[in-house]
Amino acid sequence: MSTPGAEGRRSVWTVMDTGIGPLLLAATEDGLVNVVFHADAAVRDAALARIASRLGAPSAEEPGSPLLAEPLRQFGEYFAGVRRDFDLPLDWSLSAGFHREVLHELAAGVPYGAVVGYGDLARRVGRPEAAQAVGIAMGSNPLPVIVACHRVVESGGGLGGFGGGLETKRKLLALEGVLPEPLF
Template identity: 45%
Template sequence: MASPGQNGIVRWWSQDSPAGELFVAATALGVCLVEWGQPERGVDPVERLAGLGRPVRERVAELADRWDAYAAGDRSALFDLPVDLTLAGTAFRKEVLAELKRLPPGETVTYGELASRVGRPGGAQAVGGAVGANPVPVVVPCHRVMAADGSLGGFSGGLATKRALLSHEGLFVPEGGWVASHRDD
């Protein structure tokens, strides 16, 4: 399997989204990093990308056009967008995120359901850790993973952002919680 840094260049750019400005980076394999506005982790995202290859500020037209279509209301625009999960870390995290990537637009899943889908029934907490470490939120739709009790659970961009993304995708989200697969049509 190819390493994402083999081509020596990682392209990155800023992108508008329904939830605000994003930092997006891509390798030859696909989108590898999405971060909300200014990084909060204390590490410049460009520095993290340096291990994958030489980071260059250059918008990747096809990928950026898909983001623009999503922002304009095409909720399926990111569904088959290629991703590079190198920054996800462990094989388990990559497996969870690859399964989550298959979740069609307009559908949600609980952490427990996702755990069952990857062959780890009862592994909701471990799946929650993998989802929380998702380096490509929105593209791998971690915002569509809910807690078993119907609450929103967590989200790297904050719960207001999670609610905004779900609403943008046509999913009804009451202020106090949420019921899986309830649509606001």
């Protein structure tokens, strides 16, 4: 188990199985700090190294941690189709500046089952020329699913990009009723 030190902040993590593959959930005393798609061993290790470098302390695997109990419960409910909104404390320390501003707007202004265009989101934060920068902010989102970057699409109706892969984006949008479930 890691201990808090003068150099950094303690975080704990676990990997949970979901309908879109394994998700890594990491939390600090301030709240959930990171959600990572497709968390096989290599992805998990790279994500934990990034978290440690940003927070200044290594993370400890603690699936039974009280810091993870509520996130695990709420993610389970979301993937079971019974939860539409997450009610969790979030630690925003892995995001800053314009990216954080865009992610806050996305979290506050685009509900379950809705989508928004990259350009629309740029306008909402007062930067109508920044659609590409919004896309970059979505790609750096440390809290996907909760801060639902899968809900950001191209203005012409295309899915756009997605750090978790387009198949994952399709599955999340289908779960929320935006797209039909795949036939096979």
